Amino acid sequence: MNEELELRYLSRLAELYPSIAKASTEIINLQSILNLPKGTEHFITDLHGEYEAFSHVLKNGSGAVKKKIDDVFGHTLGIAEKKGLATLIYYPREKIDLIRKKEKHMDDWYRITLYRLIEVCKRVASKYTRSKVRKALPGEFAYVIEELITEKSEVLDKEAYYDSIVDTIISIGRAEEFIIALSELIQRLVIDHLHVLGDIYDRGPAPDNIMDKLMTYHSLDIQWGNHDVVWMGAAAGQQACIATVLRNSARYGNLDILEEGYGINLLPLATFAMEAYKDDPCERFDIKGSHSFTTAETAMNMKMHKAIAMIQFKLEGQLIAKRKSFHMEDRRLLDKIDYEKGTINWYGKTYQLLDCAFPTIDFQNPYRLTEEEQGVMERLETAFLQCEKLQRHMMLLLNKGNIYKVYNNNLLYHGCMPMDKHGNFKKANIYGKTYSGKALYDVLEKYVRKAFFAIDRVEKEKGKDMLWYIWIHPDSPLFGKDKMATFERYFLAEPETHAEKKNAYYRLQNDEKAMNKVLKEFGLGEDAIIVNGHVPVLHKTGESPVKCGGKVLVIDGGFSKAYQKKTGIAGYTLIYNSYGMLLVAHEPFCTTEEAIARETDIHSDQIMVKMSPRRMLVGDTDTGAALKERIDELRQLLEAYRSGLIIEK
Known part of the structure; x- marks a missing residue:
């Protein structure tokens, strides 16, 4: 049977190379390619909507x-x-x-x-x-x-x-x-190939422009970040994700991304917010960053910000109750509030709320949307599902993206490998079945694709809800914290309530045994390198992006302006050419106009993190391995021609 299949395959190959001369020429061509220098790979991550800086670095x-x-x-x-x-x-x-x-x-x-x-x-x-x-x-x-x-x-x-x-x-x-x-x-x-390690969306002003640019790029792959996944959830019509996307955009004064960038009508939300919160200054819902809003615009944005935040908390509470296997009951906080006293029972302790105005909350059923809120969400869901440009961008994320990628002996992912304190892979419950390690990544990606492509309605809904899980769950490899303290940052003053404890992976990034275990899980040897982003490296405090003796490279250095005061730089990128790996630390980008007029480039410090003992060739890469396999097949075809097993045309 194997011989029959092999003959059938060689016959198909003979249709492409119908003579000894054509097969021989192709072998010579492919062999010559193997001896060319390896193409340059460019790694970039956590762009967060900063189109001008991204475009310049590109x-x-x-x-x-x-x-x-x-x-x-x-x-x-x-x-x-x-x-x-x-x-x-x-x-x-x-x-x-x-x-x-x-x-x-x-x-x-x-x-x-x-x-x-x-x-x-x-x-x-x-x-x-x-x-x-x-x-x-x-x-x-x-x-x-x-x-x-x-x-x-x-x-x-x-x-x-x-x-x-x-x-x-x-x-x-x-x-x-x-x-x-x-x-x-x-x-x-x-640049021969571009790797984008996630978080294209949120915080910055123009993620849609970044996506437009990537759609025309000649060769790339994308590893989804948690901020990308929540936008994917919104585009799939998952209402908790839609509310989250709007709240993030409102928080950073970027609602025009939705209105002007994607043509999504926010008038229903604005009308509802101005009516429901007309007597509420919404002081806890101020806008981050520097903006040129008028006083009236700022007031309206703050009301919209609070309105969508409250809708988000309700929808998340509904989803947690619906998906018992998520085990997130502790994050249903609206029913822990004493609305008369203005306090909350937070993990066994009582705290005073900073904002006690809840005009849309039914104290007996706090997770129920009002009729007006329900109407707003239905219109937004329709707008997201019918936005052709957004759906086109999401198809790029699906077609070019994965939750992880193995490429040229490097393991690429956005966040982390969920681990316990002993370095064991943490087990996660996904709809009643337990997964860990690479299997967890694989099953999550399967559900992401189901959210868009499943025919079965139940499976499609599971996929949509899983997108929210990936965004926020402690066991998600794209999140990697014990909680997302969104509610706490709005309503509680005490710093301890704002703390988000990172997964043990981040402590173990300098543990060679733990990192070798991760590499082995993905079929890689100890000479391979993990490249990831997600958590900004605090460059100005002396933190290094090079972990575990060069086995792990964390290349999130703060492309987002919101992070740059904390990191001290404006992003890391990584270059992998035929001579080795070069880590590049960038200073903040001025403006495109200044770069053109004054010829100012982004000043970058370069660190060689891996030097090849000899110049790497195409033959040393994944592409080279595929070409060698093709050459072997063509040699078999030549032998079949010469033995008379297949006749030349």
């Missing part, structure tokens, strides 16, 4: 573009000229507009700039096959760019040949568009 490849400029020009260009060239590559169209206003001899500038860009382009293209470069070329200029960056041994006077091409580009008025095309090609080729 354009500069965390310093990779500058490195290529240095490699090409060395000491033949000054620092100012290199900065100018780098800025042009990042923002070609905008930079040309500025230069045109002050440069008197544009043709000379075009000529010099084109030659410099061609040299950089040659360097970044040198580690790829011509076929791969050809696929990356912009259609309009593909042929000409290929001519300029490909060495042509048959041309006797190469200088005159290239001069004539450049002169023609300038004379026919296409220099600016050609410069833009070359700059974007350099950006495209300098």
Whole structure:
């Protein structure tokens, strides 16, 4: 039977390579690819809606573009000229507009700039096959760019040949568009693959723009963060997730993401909030960050903030009661309040509430939505489900995303591996069955996909509710704390009530035995590396992102402006090229306008965390392993042709 299946497979392969010559050519092609340098991987995490900083880091490849400029020009260009060239590559169209206003001899500038860009382009293209470069070329200029960056041994006077091409580009008025095309090609080729380790959403002002950018990126994968998952839950119509997304947006003054970015009508919520809380200043529900709201706008936002927060607490209480297997009864807090005294029995202790105005609470049934609240949530659910742009973004998360990924001997996930204090994998109850370790990750991902794709209504509902579980549950690998103290931060003054105890994983990140156990669970050896984000590294207090002697890299350094006072920097990124792994710590990004006008780049400190003993090749990667397998299959096909088992066409 195995021989029959093998013959059937080889026959299918013969349809692609119908002769000895074609199969042999493909073997030669694949073998040559194996010996090219490994492509550069770019790791980035916890973007939290900070589109401008994300876009800039993407354009500069965390310093990779500058490195290529240095490699090409060395000491033949000054620092100012290199900065100018780098800025042009990042923002070609905008930079040309500025230069045109002050440069008197544009043709000379075009000529010099084109030659410099061609040299950089040659360097970044040198580690790829011509076929791969050809696929990356912009259609309009593909042929000409290929001519300029490909060495042509048959041309006797190469200088005159290239001069004539450049002169023609300038004379026919296409220099600016050609410069833009070359700059974007350099950006495209300098990074071979992008890893986004979660938390694209919440806090910052433009996660929708980040998602739009990722939708056009040439090669990427995404590991979901807890903030992404709660948006996925909202997009699937899970009402507790919808309320959470709105509350987070209100808290950071970013409701316009929903209204302007996704076209979701918030008027029903605003109308309800202004009526229900008209006599309530909602002082505990102020807006974080700096905003240019008027007094009236601030007052309205605070009322909307409180209105949706109370709806969230009710919906979460309903969900916890519905899903007994979640074992979260301790987080149903509305029924622990003495509404007459304004106190709460919080884990056996009595505390005074900071806000005692509860106009929408039925004291006898505190988790019941009022008729008005129910109407608001029904309209919001419909709006989220019918938002085409949001659904398109969620499909990107589903198509390119996973809860974890093993890639080139690295284990990538957003949060943690839930563990107990002894380093054993913590067991979690998922709808009556117990899971831990990799199996927990796998079953959670299965339910995420059920929320969107299940036909069975019961299974679909389980998937939707599981998205909320992943967002907030102590056993969720994307959360990793004993609780989310949202209610406490609004209503209780005592700091001990705000504390969120981290999972033991975070203490064990420097324990080699525990981390080796995690790697082994995912089929990796002790030489592999765990890369994760989620918990900001406090750089300014001396905390290092490099844990366990380099076995664990935590690359959340505070892309979100909300974290930067605490972390002291504006995010870590990681570069993994053919020479090794480079950790990059970024200072805060100014603005795109300043980056273009003053040629200010994000200042970045680089730390080599892993140096390869020799330059890594494609043959050393997962892609290389797949190519070697293909080569073996093609060799079997050759043997079948030569033995007469399969006949050439």
